[in-house]
Amino acid sequence: MSTPSKKSKKQFPIDLSQYRKLSIDPFKTKSLDQSALEDLRFNVNLLRNAIVFFTACGSASGYGGHTGGAYDTVPEVVLMDAFFRARPDKFVPTFFDEAGHRVATQYVMSVLRGHMKAERLMEYRRGHAHLPGHPELGMTPGVEFSSGRLGHMWPYVNGVALAEKDKIVFCLGSDGSQMEGNDAEAARLAVLKNLNVKLLIDDNNVTIAGHPTDYMPGYSVEKTLEGHGMTVSTVDGEDFAKLYEALRVAIVFDGPYAVVSKRKMCPGIHDVEGTCHGHDAIAKKHALDYLTKRGLDDAVTYVDLSLYKPTHLQYIHTHTHKHELVHSTL
Ligand SMILES: Cc1ncc(C[n+]2csc(CCOP(=O)(O)OP(=O)(O)O)c2C)c(N)n1
Numbered sequence: 001m002s003t004p005s006k007k008s009k010k011q012f013p014i015d016l017s018q019y020r021k022l023s024i025d026p027f028k029t030k031s032l033d034q035s036a037l038e039d040l041r042f043n044v045n046l047l048r049n050a051i052v053f054f055t056a057c058g059s060a061s062g063y064g065g066h067t068g069g070a071y072d073t074v075p076e077v078v079l080m081d082a083f084f085r086a087r088p089d090k091f092v093p094t095f096f097d098e099a100g101h102r103v104a105t106q107y108v109m110s111v112l113r114g115h116m117k118a119e120r121l122m123e124y125r126r127g128h129a130h131l132p133g134h135p136e137l138g139m140t141p142g143v144e145f146s147s148g149r150l151g152h153m154w155p156y157v158n159g160v161a162l163a164e165k166d167k168i169v170f171c172l173g174s175d176g177s178q179m180e181g182n183d184a185e186a187a188r189l190a191v192l193k194n195l196n197v198k199l200l201i202d203d204n205n206v207t208i209a210g211h212p213t214d215y216m217p218g219y220s221v222e223k224t225l226e227g228h229g230m231t232v233s234t235v236d237g238e239d240f241a242k243l244y245e246a247l248r249v250a251i252v253f254d255g256p257y258a259v260v261s262k263r264k265m266c267p268g269i270h271d272v273e274g275t276c277h278g279h280d281a282i283a284k285k286h287a288l289d290y291l292t293k294r295g296l297d298d299a300v301t302y303v304d305l306s307l308y309k310p311t312h313l314q315y316i317h318t319h320t321h322k323h324e325l326v327h328s329t330l
Pocket of ligand 1: 066069071099103148149150151174175176177180202204206207208279
C-alpha cells in the first residue's frame with residue numbers, strides 16, 4: 001500500500017482553481033465554438049473527478065452518499081454557471097435541484113464560489129461536519145435552499161419565478177423526481193402562469209435500485225410534461241454542443257420549458273455506467289479504478305487508505321447486542 005504524501009493528507013487532491021470561469025451569453029451565442037467546447041469539457045472533467053473523489057470519501061468511510069446524479073448533471077451545471085456569469089440581469093443564480101441527494105453539486109459549487117475551502121469536501125456527509133446528505137439552508141455555507149423530498153422543489157421554484165418576474169429560474173430535475181405528484185401540479189401552474197422556469201432533467205433511467213423502463217414501462221418524462229402543456233425538448237446530455245443548443249432554445253423561449261437530457265447513469269465510469277450502482281456513493285474499488293486511470297494519485301492514496309474516518313461519536317455494537325454511543329478513536 002502506498003504511503004500518503006503530505007498533500008494527500010491535508011489538501012484537496014484535485015486543483016479546483018483550474019476551473020475555467022466561462023461566461024456565455026445564450027441570448028447572443030447560437031452555438032459554441034471549439035474553444036468554448038474545450039473549456040466546457042475541461043470543467044466537466046474537473047468537477048466530475050472532484051465529485052467522484054469526495055463522494056468516494058463517503059463510501060470509503062462508511063458514511064455513504066450519492067455520486068451518480070450529481071456526476072451526471074455536471075454539464076448542465078457548468079453551462080448554468082457560465083450563463084449566470086454572463087447575464088446576471090437575466091437569471092436567478094441558484095442551482096435549484098429537485099433531487100436533493102445530488103447535494104455534491106451544491107457543495108462543489110459552494111467551494112468554487114468561495115464559501116468553503118475545498119478540503120471541507122473531504123468531510124462529505126461526515127457526522128457533525130455540516131455537509132449533510134441533502135442541501136439544508138443555513139447548515140452549509142453557500143447552500144441557498146433546502147431539498148430532499150423528490151418533487152418538492154419545483155413548486156418552490158415556481159414561487160421564486162413569480163417573485164422574480166424579469167428573471168429565468170432553473171431547476172435541475174431527474175426522472176425519479178418527475179414521478180412525484182407535486183411536479184404535475186407544479187407543471188400545470190407553470191404553464192397557467194407562463195412562468196419563466198426552465199427544467200433541466202437528467203433522464204438516466206436509474207432511480208436507486210431500478211430502471212424505470214423496466215418497472216414502470218409506460219412512463220415517459222417528455223410525454224408526461226407535454227401532457228401538462230409544457231414545451232419539451234430531448235437531447236443527448238453527453239453531446240455538449242447539442243446540449244448547449246437545447247438549453248439556449250429553452251432560455252430564449254418565453255415561458256416554461258423542459259430540456260430532457262438522455263444519458264446513461266455515470267457516463268465514463270467503468271463497470272458503473274448505466275447501472276444502479278451509480279446512484280449511491282461510488283464503491284471504493286470503482287473510485288480507485290476511475291481515479292487511477294486519470295492519474296489522480298493523491299486522491300487514490302486518500303481513498304485507498306480510507307484516511308477519511310469517523311473521529312466523532314459513533315454507535316458500536318457491543319457484546320450485549322445493544323448499540324452504545326462511544327467516542328471513536330478511528
Ligand atoms: C418523496 C420522496 N420519495 C422517495 C425518496 C427516496 N429517494 C431518494 S433518491 C430516489 C430515486 C431518485 O432517482 P433520480 O432522482 O432519478 O436520481 P438518480 O438515481 O438519477 O440519482 C428516491 C426514490 C425521496 N427522496 N423523496
